[in-house]
Amino acid sequence: MLIANRYRLLSRLGEGGMGTVWRAHDETLHREVAVKEVRAPAGLRSGDIARMYSRLEREAWAAARIPDRNVVTVHDVVMEDDRPWIVMELIRGQSLADLLRAGGPLTPRHAAHIGAEVLCGLRAAHAAGVEHRDVKPANVLLAEDGRVVLSDFGIAVVEGSTALTMTGEVVGSPEYLPPERALGRPSGPESDLWSLGVMLYAAVEGISPFRQDTALSTLRAVVDGEPPAPNRAGPLAPVIAGLLRKEPAERTPAAEVAEALRNIAHGPDAATTAPTSTTAPTSTTATTATAGTPAAAPAPRPEEPATTTATEPSPEPPAGPAVVPGPPRRRRTAAFVAAGAAACLLTAGGLAYALTRDDGGGDPAAGSGVRVSVTGTNTTYSGSCPAPDGRAPAFTATFTAPEPTLISYRWVSGDGSVVDPQWRTMSIGDKANPTGRDTVRLAAYAKTGTLTTGMAVELQSPTRTLSNPVPFSITCTS
Structure with a gap:
């Protein structure tokens, strides 16, 4: 399609509530540009359509009068089919x-x-x-x-x-x-x-x-x-x-x-850590302490990049950006999560515990809305502490969504008390990550005592809900 006998539309770059952005070729100056068209919603009254067109023209006026490298450059505004089209630099x-x-x-x-x-x-x-x-x-x-x-x-x-x-x-x-x-x-x-x-x-x-x-x-x-x-x-x-x-x-x-x-x-990145408690161990490594005494927390480690994919929380794709997507980048998350203050409140005989974390992929799942379920293995342990990795209670949360969704969640005890104070994010529901999983393992710190409670996941966004709790018991013998 040729706009104003000059700009040939080549491919769609993005669309949203205010219109569609196209990659186009300027056949007069022989360069690639971005062209933004308006898309009036079905059933919109003529007066509202005129208002929308005025808003689109005003975008060009506003941006064109700002001479700054950090503001998109507007080249032209043209009319086609009684609608305004804004021609911008292609970024x-x-x-x-x-x-x-x-x-x-x-x-x-x-x-x-x-x-x-x-x-x-x-x-x-x-x-x-x-x-x-x-x-x-x-x-x-x-x-x-x-x-x-x-x-x-x-x-x-x-x-x-x-x-x-x-x-x-x-x-x-x-x-x-x-x-x-x-x-x-x-x-x-x-x-x-x-x-x-x-x-x-x-x-x-x-x-x-x-x-x-x-x-x-x-x-x-x-x-x-x-x-x-x-x-x-x-x-x-x-x-x-x-x-x-x-x-x-x-x-x-x-x-x-x-x-x-x-x-x-221009300075160094400071390490960021989860909120800590004065009454619970915040160590990310399982160590041993006497019953009733939390283990001393080692110095926090520098932040490691994250494996889970997080999404910007805006639900609409970019309508205004004139942008050709570049290759995505991925990161790897820290392997451990600190236990929160609620851990001590749930203990019997002075038992405290640490929470370690491991992410994994999953199979596609169908359904309506975001779903979360928690399963457990080795949910009853008795023996010396810390429990060996192969015998320690482990819990896996499985999240599914029918469409790309950013979720925010944290681990809690069976009664809803916070175990992991940091809200965590994960992107699920797309072709690459249709299902997300998060696995935690428990390791006791105390020499003696019994902890009997449960593990669950509290979902904060996009909806607030609490998963099924999975009961477990850890008994540390002397």
Whole structure:
């Protein structure tokens, strides 16, 4: 198909709620470009369609007036079939959402580098009187030449323009929406800083902090809830906390954030560990302690890359990014998980235990929604402790989903008490990973005593549920 007698559409790059992005050839200048078309939903009234077209044209206007390498370049705006089409530079690489989907959470240093580049683009936009309003991983493009490019200004508000939003319509992704906009209050550059903070959290944790089962509950969490404490953020944690202050005036100024992100991006990665307890052993290695006395925890090890594939928590594919996907990267997870404080609360005779972790693949499974089940082996043990690997109780959680889904979960005892305090993420339901599995093994620390309880999995996202508990018993003899 030839658009405006000049741009020949070659292949589809992505699509979402605001339209479809095509790879195209500019037959006048003989170069490849990206062309964005609008797709009006079926049944939309003519007035609403006109509003959507105006929004698309405004995207080009907003982006074209920002002269910055971190903002996508707009070449042209043309009309075809009474619809506007935006012609942009074609960026070869992948979006941040693609990167998270393929390789899991980023290190704080890597996330800080991307965040610093995005913030450069935002500051240039704000200087031009443009608020982006939809900062999220799907709209951040990672070019093969090293550029980090902010795209999709389709819902941006240009200073002095008339708002085109219908009354009651939520514009933007709810989990990245700042609380002032969720409440219908005026927004400004500080609102984009909030969204940047949510994006940084999602980049290092693998899931956004406010995502709930529905858009309404997500907005309620944005307005009233506090984000869970990040486990992997390291030096980024105070930066994220400063950006996620509910009151816009209290958020860390952009200049201070930019300096902090640059310092983190050029410094070493700090080791990130799960929250620890003063009453329970946090060692990742099974050691021996006397009954009633937790084993001393060794120094935490540097963070190892993760094997499980984590997805950016936005459910829609990138509509605005003009990006040609690059090859995915994979990582390997740490082999161990620390036992939480609840372990000691469940002990009899002063027994404490450690939790070690091992991931594995699985077979495809059918079904509706995310399912989780837990099975156990060697669930009754009596003998010297720590138990040998071949005899120690082991538990395997199996997760299935009919479509690509990012899950967030943790191990708990049979009564729901937390065993592993860190929420973990896994991507399941796609062709490469239709089924996900997580296996833990228990190793007693005490010389004597009996522990009788159960192991289960608590699923946090996309729905909240508790799996079946598997009872077990460990008796340590002297």
